[in-house]
Amino acid sequence: MPASVASLSDDLPSDFSDALDATTREQVLRGRYVARLGDCVACHTHDKGKPMAGGLALETPFGKLYSTNITPDRQTGIGQYSFAQFDRVMREGVTADGRHLYPAMPYPSYAKMSEEDMRALYVYLMQAVKPVTLPNRPLEMSFPFNQRWGMALWNMAFLQRSAFEPDPARSAQWNRGAYIVQGPGHCGACHTPRGIGMQEKTMSESGSNGPLFLSGETVEHWRALDLRGRWRPEDVAGLLRTGSNRFGTVAGNMVDVVQHSTQYLSNEDLLAVGTYLASLSPASPQRPSPAVAATVTSTVPAELYSTRGGLGYLQFCATCHRSDGNGVQDLFPPLAGNPTLQSDEPSSLIHIMLTGWRAARTHAQPKAMSMPAFSALSDGEIAEILNFARASWGGRQQGNISAHQVARLRSELGTPQQRPEGPRFEAPRLADMLKEKNSPQLIRGARLNIETGRLLPQHVGNGLNCASCHLNAGTVGGGSPYVGVSAAFPSYAARAGRVITLEDRINGCFPRSMNGKPLPPGSQDMQAMLAYIEWMRRDAQPGGKVPGRGIGKIDHNLKPDPVNGERIYRAQCAACHGPQGEGIRSRDGQWIYPALWGEESFNIGAGMARTYTAAAFVKRNMPIALHDRFPLGQGGLSDQDAVDVAEFFTHQPRPDFALKSKDWPRDKKPADARY
CATH class of the missing domain: 1.10.760.10 (Cytochrome c-like domain)
Structure with a gap:
């Protein structure tokens, strides 16, 4: 039994150990491991509340079929199957009543499983899976593909009934990996090209078609990669254990494979799989070397x-x-x-x-x-x-x-081009700057927004860029966009106590949000920033409303809870901004995501240092990559959680602002100001 099986019993009935003898318990644990090797739950579960009860739609070039109920229910599942009947359906795709399954069920791969693993899987399904009464759904395939008897001919032509035979010239580790990949793991079902009869062109690396094994195939509009000799064993193991490695992450159907199957495999088995795959010669000599x-x-x-x-x-x-x-x-x-x-x-x-x-x-x-x-x-x-x-x-x-x-x-x-949800304006396309007569100036303005610290090191005193607050270079609705902004200036600013220009507003950010120094008025860089923002004015008129402008509002009557705020920060923010608010840098020291407190963050004079201003921004824009909201998967916290986390991080230590005494000379200072 693999070493890690005994520690993976969290999804078994709480009383299963009491009801079974020691031998059966051992078989159940082994069988559950085999079920995970085969990723049975991924295909045989449509309703997460009814695992293994089938009903999942499987698309084929010939129509739709549905996975079957493999719970031990005696009326609609496999509860009346003998082991011999179970063994036959697993190896030959023939049910207890003589019906032929389609090879969407990878029985050609399961045919290679050992009898010991097959018996353990049978015991697990019969003894440890909850019976669910759920009738199997009929096929949705047209004639002649709905004639199951045709699969008997398919089996005669393509099914190899022999179990896996170890290669004595190879190591035990290599053979274990080959067994998993060719047998219960059924990797070839997606990663091996299919023939005219939709059969895998080969079931192993041997034979005349051997170089085609695991050489890549397109399945349900996803490209299953060429796996032959692609990575080192530890890279394969890392991807299968966590869903990512130094080359990328899994996507599409492989996400389910990792979540339901491979993350539960022992380290020994994952390295065995990696060892076997690494031994296969690449299908394409032109493929870039993984070392690069x-x-x-x-x-x-x-x-x-x-x-x-x-x-x-x-x-x-x-x-x-x-x-x-x-x-x-x-x-x-x-x-x-x-x-x-x-x-x-x-x-x-x-x-x-x-x-x-x-x-x-x-x-x-x-x-x-x-x-x-x-x-x-x-x-x-x-x-x-x-x-x-x-x-x-x-x-x-x-x-x-x-x-x-x-x-x-x-x-x-079936994914038509749709307008994104949220504030209703069409994000200006940076690519359209190339069509403008002053495109070099506009592109400079965009660069200054995105790479402010790198391009203006004498004017930026921390790890922020303009785009840290003006998301995607000021093109995201609710993310402090520049769309229509220039039409609002000149305008009265309560913090300054006077009418200010757009140039004044830009230069207010440098000593506050970026804890640095203003740009020289009229400088080429200032002109580039002004031109870039003016380019995003579109058809906005003075006094007009632009949907999505600013960061929205949040109720100031909500009472902050900084204790809950810290909890939210640890769960939702620390991954990008660091456990101590220190931000994240690349390996060569370049800023990736900015610090939220400390000497490298914005000072107390910044608008983002105020609880309710920060909360409004967080509410609509943080964290990113949380869900499917275009374009950053941003936002998602409740109003209360946004206020709580804003109270927590805005009140952490940060630089002072030397000119704070000059703020709000005529108007009432906001209650959440830091000074």
């Missing part, structure tokens, strides 16, 4: 600010994946060497952009980050962004993705 893929270079592509794809990436992707494509360790996957970017077949990339992504939730990484769907972007925009990313970090200079490919998959997935 994980190099962290902090190199920003030269085309980032000069192409539509680069500017689209900068606006919609760089917050998580960063301008250099390195991602954020333990949070967001890197793009450099990411196998999905390297793949010849771009289905997964387009699929993720259209429908979004969520990380696997595992014991090792319980916080599942997400990426919202970008279906609000046009087909052309998605193609431009993906082509930029593939050229920059995937080594894909040829075979560009077309807008037509995006449109076709959008239609097949």
Whole structure:
């Protein structure tokens, strides 16, 4: 029995040990481990409250079928199956009443299982799974594909009934990995190309078709990767245990595989799988070496600010994946060497952009980050962004993705281009700056917003950039966008006690939010920032309302609870801003996400140092990557939680503001001001 089985009994009935003898208990534990090897629950569960009761729709090229009830219910499940009948349905796909299953049930792989594992799985399903009465749903397939007898002919042509035979020339570890991959793990069901009869073209690495085994296939519009010799054993083990490794993260159906199956496997078995896969020669000699893929270079592509794809990436992707494509360790996957970017077949990339992504939730990484769907972007925009990313970090200079490919998959997935939820304005596209006569100036203005500290080191005294508060360079509704802002100036500012210009407003941020020094009035950099903000004015008129402008309001009658605020911070904020509010830096010391307190954060003169101002921002914009709200998966806390966490972090130590005595000379100071 694998070493970790005994510690994985949390989902078994509380009284199962009392009701069974020691031998049966041992079989139940082993059988539950085998069920996890085979990921039975993923396909045989539609209603999470009725595990193993079937009913999950499985799409095939010939129509829809539904997984069956494999609970020990005697009327609708497998409760009346003998072991011989169970063994036959698992190895040959033939039920107790003689009906043939379709190979969506991977019985060709299960045929390789040992008798010991098969008996243990039978005991587990019969003794430890709760019976559920749920009739199996009929097929939704047209003639002749709904004729099950045809599967008898399919079995005659394609089914290999022999159990796995160890290779005596190989190590025990290699053989264990080969057994898991070829047998209960049924990896080839998704990762091996299919033939004209929808059969896997080979079931192992041996034989004339052996090089096709695990060489990649497209399944339900996801590209199952070529697994042959891709990574070192420890990289494979890390991905299967946590859902991510130094090359990327799982997506699509693999998320369920990791959550329900591989995270529970022993370290020995995960390394065995990795050892076996690493031994297989790559299917494509042109595939980039994995040694290159994980190099962290902090190199920003030269085309980032000069192409539509680069500017689209900068606006919609760089917050998580960063301008250099390195991602954020333990949070967001890197793009450099990411196998999905390297793949010849771009289905997964387009699929993720259209429908979004969520990380696997595992014991090792319980916080599942997400990426919202970008279906609000046009087909052309998605193609431009993906082509930029593939050229920059995937080594894909040829075979560009077309807008037509995006449109076709959008239609097949049923994801029409929709306006995003939330404040109703169309986010200005940074890529459109390239069409303007003063595009160099506008692009400089955008860069100054995104890279303020790097480009203006004499004027920024902490780790913040303008885009730290004006999300996605001021294009996110409710995220302090620049849309329509210039139409509101000149205007009276209570904090200054006078009418101020837009230039005054910009220069107010440098000594406060960025704890630095104002720009020289009329300087080229100031003119670039003014031009950039004016470009986003659109058709806004003085005194007019712009939906989504600002950060919204929050009820000042809500009483802050800083104790709850600290709890919220630890759970929702610390991953990006650090356990002590210190922020996150890259390996070469560059800021990724800013500090929320301490000497590297905003000072007490910043608007964000006020509880209710910070709470309004947090309410609509933090944390990111929490759900599917376009474009950052942002927001989601309740009003009370937002006020509580804002009270907690705004009242932590931070720099003083030397000119605080000059604030609010005529008007009443807000109650939540820090001085």
